Amino acid sequence: MKPQSADNSLMSADSTQRAIRCLVAKVGLDGHDRGAQVIARAFRDAGFEVIYSGLHRAPEEIVQAAVQEDVDVLGISILSGAHNTLIPRIIDGLESDGALDDTLILVGGIIPEEDKAHLKAQGVAEIFGPGTPMAETVEFVRENAPRRIDQ
Amino acid sequence: MSESSKKQESDEPHTLSDHDEQLVASVLAGEQRALARVLSKIENRTAGYRAILVALYEHTGSTPVLGVTGSPGAGKSTLVDKLTKRYRTRDETVGILAVDPASPYTGGSVLGDRIRMGSAAGDRGVFIRSMSARGTLGGLSMATADAVVALDAFGLDRIIIETVGAGQSEVDVVETADSVVVVVQPGAGDDVQLLKAGILEIGDLFVVNKADRPEAAGTVADLEEMIHLRAPPGDANGGAMGGHHAPDTAGHHGSNVDAADPQNESVAGDDEEVGDDDHWTPPVLETVATTAVGVPELVEAIDRHQRYLDRSGGDDERRRRRATATLKRLLQRDLGVLSERLIETRGGIDSLADAIARRETDPYSVVDDLIGPIESAVERAQTEGAESETNRSQT
Numbered sequence: 001m002k003p004q005s006a007d008n009s010l011m012s013a014d015s016t017q018r019a020i021r022c023l024v025a026k027v028g029l030d031g032h033d034r035g036a037q038v039i040a041r042a043f044r045d046a047g048f049e050v051i052y053s054g055l056h057r058a059p060e061e062i063v064q065a066a067v068q069e070d071v072d073v074l075g076i077s078i079l080s081g082a083h084n085t086l087i088p089r090i091i092d093g094l095e096s097d098g099a100l101d102d103t104l105i106l107v108g109g110i111i112p113e114e115d116k117a118h119l120k121a122q123g124v125a126e127i128f129g130p131g132t133p134m135a136e137t138v139e140f141v142r143e144n145a146p147r148r149i150d151q
Numbered sequence: 152m153s154e155s156s157k158k159q160e161s162d163e164p165h166t167l168s169d170h171d172e173q174l175v176a177s178v179l180a181g182e183q184r185a186l187a188r189v190l191s192k193i194e195n196r197t198a199g200y201r202a203i204l205v206a207l208y209e210h211t212g213s214t215p216v217l218g219v220t221g222s223p224g225a226g227k228s229t230l231v232d233k234l235t236k237r238y239r240t241r242d243e244t245v246g247i248l249a250v251d252p253a254s255p256y257t258g259g260s261v262l263g264d265r266i267r268m269g270s271a272a273g274d275r276g277v278f279i280r281s282m283s284a285r286g287t288l289g290g291l292s293m294a295t296a297d298a299v300v301a302l303d304a305f306g307l308d309r310i311i312i313e314t315v316g317a318g319q320s321e322v323d324v325v326e327t328a329d330s331v332v333v334v335v336q337p338g339a340g341d342d343v344q345l346l347k348a349g350i351l352e353i354g355d356l357f358v359v360n361k362a363d364r365p366e367a368a369g370t371v372a373d374l375e376e377m378i379h380l381r382a383p384p385g386d387a388n389g390g391a392m393g394g395h396h397a398p399d400t401a402g403h404h405g406s407n408v409d410a411a412d413p414q415n416e417s418v419a420g421d422d423e424e425v426g427d428d429d430h431w432t433p434p435v436l437e438t439v440a441t442t443a444v445g446v447p448e449l450v451e452a453i454d455r456h457q458r459y460l461d462r463s464g465g466d467d468e469r470r471r472r473r474a475t476a477t478l479k480r481l482l483q484r485d486l487g488v489l490s491e492r493l494i495e496t497r498g499g500i501d502s503l504a505d506a507i508a509r510r511e512t513d514p515y516s517v518v519d520d521l522i523g524p525i526e527s528a529v530e531r532a533q534t535e536g537a538e539s540e541t542n543r544s545q546t
Contacts, residue, residue, distance in 0.1 A: 018195050019195075019283075021191075049262065049281075049283055050262065051262045051265055051281050052262070052265075052266065053265065053266065054265070054266030057272070058272070058273060060272075060273045061272040061273050064272065064273060064275065065265060065279075067183055067184050067187055068183060068187050068278055068279055068280055069187065069265075069279075069280060069281060070184075070187035070188055070190065070191045097183075097184055098184055099184060
C-alpha cells in the first residue's frame with residue numbers, strides 16, 4: 001500500500017484514500033518520550049497519519065484511543081521495564097474490543113532478550129530496540145500494516 | 152451515467168453490503184468499534200460509504216453540534232477537554248472530532264490533540280476521533296460533515312468539532328456546527344488576524360482564553376468593539392445571529408479573571424447577550440482553560456445560544472443552511488470526480504496540459520470539449536423539465 005504520495009497528485013478528488021493510521025503511545029510511568037516523538041515524526045514523514053498519545057498513559061487509555069481512532073498500527077514505547085505487565089493489559093483490552101486481529105502491534109524501547117519471545121507470543125509483531133534505523137521501522141510498517149480490503 | 156465504469160463509488164446504487172448492514176446495525180446499537188470503522192470508511196471514501204451514510208442519515212438531526220475554532224496555540228483542545236468534563240458531570244455523552252491539517256508534502260500528519268484531552272481518557276462516554284485534511288480540496292469539510300452524521304446516528308448527546316481556524320477550509324468545517332465558539336488568546340495583533348481570517352463572522356460566542364494574562368482585558372475590549380461593528384445579517388456567510396443593537400455591554404469585561412480563584416464570577420452576566428428572539432449578539436467570555444476558570448459560564452452561554460436557536464427558529468434556519476451547504480459540496484465533489492473521469496478519457500490531465508503548454512490548443516477549448524457531454528445532458532434535462540411542466544399546466 002503506497003500511502004499518500006500518489007494521492008497528492010492533481011485532483012485526487014474521490015479516489016479511495018487510504019493512509020496508514022498509527023497510534024504512538026507511551027504507557028506507564030517512564031517520562032522519556034524523545035524516542036516516541038522521533039518515531040512519530042518519521043511516520044509522519046513517511047506519509048502515515050500519526051496520533052500521539054502523550055506521556056503516562058494507562059493501558060485502558062491506549063486501548064480506548066486505538067479503538068476510537070481505528071488505527072492500523074499501535075506503536076508502544078516503553079522504557080520503564082514494566083512491559084511484562086503493561087503490554088499484556090493493552091493486548092487484552094484490544095482483544096475484548098475485537099480490535100486485536102487487525103492491529104499491528106510494535107514495541108519500541110529496551111526489552112531484555114528473554115522477554116521478547118514472551119511478548120511476541122502474546123501478539124506483539126516486532127520489537128525495535130535502541131539504534132534501530134528509522135527506515136527499517138517505517139519499512140516494516142509498510143509491509144506489515146494490515147491490508148484491510150474493506151468489504 | 153451508469154455505464155461501464157466499474158468501481159467508481161459515486162455510480163453505485165446505495166444498497167448496503169451484508170457486512171456494511173451489520174456495521175450500521177452495530178453503530179446504531181452503540182458499538183464504538185463499529186463507529187470507528189465507519190469513520191474510517193468515511194475518511195477513506197471506501198466503496199460503499201455512501202450507502203452507509205444513507206442508512207444512518209434517518210437517525211440523525213437531534214444532536215447539538217458545537218464548533219470550536221481559533222488560532223494555533225489558543226488553547227482549543229484544552230478548552231474542549233474542560234467543556235467535555237463539564238458535560239460529563241451532567242451525564243451527557245460527548246463525541247469530539249479533532250480536525251488537523253495534514254502536511255501538504257507527505258500527506259502525513261501528527262494528530263496531537265488527544266494529548267490535551269486527558270480528562271476523557273478511559274471514559275467510554277467520550278468518543279474522540281482525530282481527522283486530518285488528506286490534502287484534498289474541500290475534502291476535509293465534506294468528511295467532517297459526513298463524520299457528524301455518523302456520530303449523530305450513534306446517539307451521542309453532544310458533538311464537538313475542534314479545528315484550527317486558519318483558512319477557508321477550516322471555516323467550512325465549522326459550517327457543520329450549530330454553535331461556533333471562536334477561541335482567541337490575549338495579545339497583540341488579534342484584531343488584524345481575526346479580520347483577515349474571516350473568523351469574526353462565523354463566531355456565535357467568543358472566548359478569550361488564558362485570561363489570567365494582563366493583555367486579556369485589551370483583547371476582550373477589541374473583540375467587543377469588532378463584534379459591535381460587525382455587519383448586520385443578510386450576507387450568506389454570517390452566523391445565525393441577527394447583528395445587534397445598542398453596544399451597551401461595552402466595558403463590562405474590564406476586570407481580569409483571577410486564575411487562583413475557580414469561583415470567579417467576572418464573566419458575562421446572564422441576560423445581556425440576548426436582546427430578543429431575532430437577535431443574538433455574540434458574547435465575549437474569558438476563560439483559563441488549564442484551570443477551568445470560566446468554563447461553567449461558557450457552558451451556560453452555549454446553552455443560552457442553543458435556547459436562542461430553538462426559540463427564534465434559527466435552528467431550523469441553520470439546519471436548512473447546513474443542508475444547502477452539504478448539498479452544494481457534495482454536488483461539487485461528485486462533479487469533480489466526473490470531470491476527472493472525463494479527463495482520463497482524453498488522455499489524462501498531464502497530456503492535456505502538455506498540449507496546452509506547447510500551444511497546440513488552449514485551456515478554454517479543452518474545457519469546452521470536456522464539458523460538452525455534460526452540457527447536452529443538462530440541456531436535455533431542461534427541455535424534459537419544461538415539457539413536463541407544460542404538460543402539467545395543460546392538464
